[in-house]
Amino acid sequence: MKKTLIIVLGVATILLLSGTVVGYAMMKKEVTITFSDKDKTITTDVLNGTLSEALAEEGYDPKKLKKQYKSSVKWDQPFQKDTKVHLTCNCSVSLKVGGEKPKKLKTTETTVGDFLKAEKIEVGKNDQLNAALDQKITNGLAIIIDKIEKRVDKKVEQIDYKTKKKEDPDLPKGEKKVTQEGKKGKEIYQVTALYKNGKSMVTDKKLIDKVDPVTKIVTVGSGEVEEEPEEKKDTEVASGGSRIAGLKYKKSMEGEATGYTATGNKTATGTTPSRGTIAVDPNVIPLGTRLYIPGYGEGVAEDTGGAVNGNTIDLFFESREEAVQWGRRNVTIYILE
Structure with missing residues (x-):
């Protein structure tokens, strides 16, 4: 009997303890x-x-x-x-749109896209946003939207006419007669400009139409000594010290140029770098300036760089081999008109 009682008490104790454990777990x-x-x-x-x-x-x-x-x-x-x-x-967010001063805001929105929607701010297709729309909002996040505007205009430039002299034995000696009036021609350009927060970045000028000038013809009586043709004078002026490779320039400076190639990033002006893209110090050469570099050719100041200071510039090449071959060298930098 004692043995049976001990077994029963033992089983009862185990069941009691199991119930406590199960109850605790529940x-x-x-x-x-x-x-x-x-x-x-x-x-x-x-x-x-x-x-x-x-x-x-x-x-x-x-x-x-x-x-x-x-x-x-x-x-x-x-x-x-x-x-x-x-x-x-409930995060603190800094928001800067265009050229405005940054604003400090509080938001419980979870993504950048939801936050901009709540603030009723639209991001244009050409605008630059420093964050992805699905990026999570975190405390202290700075959101910057640069407004990019594209403007297309037309520009007309006049072309002076030339004067041509012809001898006429039928005219009295020394007499002059205009047999064809001169007429100025014109070149019509399409000018495309990109503006970042209202400031001009890049300007592209493309010739879309041209009207040739009409030469003025002056008949001179035989025996008169002809003056030097105006065409020759024009040519001499055009080939003066204000041109390089046929391009007019208004200023030149000595500097250093380094070759570089694609990194996968856009330029400072938002363009995709290509042959003719030049990185400059905008405090020395404003972005959008047309340049000519002997040995490289014509280009536009479209980019900046951490090591590009003073009269130092970087020249973009399509391949790493070309950039290495160029290396770093002293050059004369021509600022084109």
């Missing part, structure tokens, strides 16, 4: 916590605890979190069941 609740501005997820077991207590056990300061986050559940209410909690950041 009282624990699994809580999953996510953040709007972080990829981290916290999963923890809570025994009659609150969100504040659960976060404290995970090493967080609930007081600081309450100031910055809005919770999907009450902070100090005990969990009654397994719960998923989402903490939405």
Whole structure:
């Protein structure tokens, strides 16, 4: 009888202890916590605890979190069941649009796109945004939108006519007669300009039409000594010191030029670099300036660089071999008209 009683008591004790363990396990609740501005997820077991207590056990300061986050559940209410909690950041964001001064704003939006939509700010197809639209909003994030505007105009440039003299034995000696009036011609250009926040970046000029000038013809009586043809005078003026490779320039300077090639990045003016793209110090050579470099050719100041200072420039080449072959050399930089 004693042996049977001991066995019964032992079984009863085991069952009692098992029930306590099962009961304890059933009282624990699994809580999953996510953040709007972080990829981290916290999963923890809570025994009659609150969100504040659960976060404290995970090493967080609930007081600081309450100031910055809005919770999907009450902070100090005990969990009654397994719960998923989402903490939405009330983040401070800096927003700069165009040439305006940055504004400090608070937002509970979760992405850059949602934030701009809430602020009723549209990003044009040519505008430059420093963040992806699906990028998460984080505290202290700076959002910058550069407004890019494209303007297309026409420009007309006149072409002076030339004067030609012809001898006429039928005219008295020394007499002159205009047999054909001269008429100026014109060149019509399409001028495309890109503006960044209202400031000109790049200007492209393309000839779209041309009207040739009409030569003035003057008949001179025989025996009169002819003056030097005006065409020759024009040619001599055109070949003076104000041209390089047939291009008019208004200034030249000595400097150093280094070859570089594609990095996968856009230029400082938003264009894709190609042959003729030149990186400059905009404090010395304004962006958009047309340049001529002997040995390289014509180009446009479209880019900048950390090592491009003073009279130092970088010349873009289509391949690394060309850039290495050019290396770094002293050059004369011509500023074209």
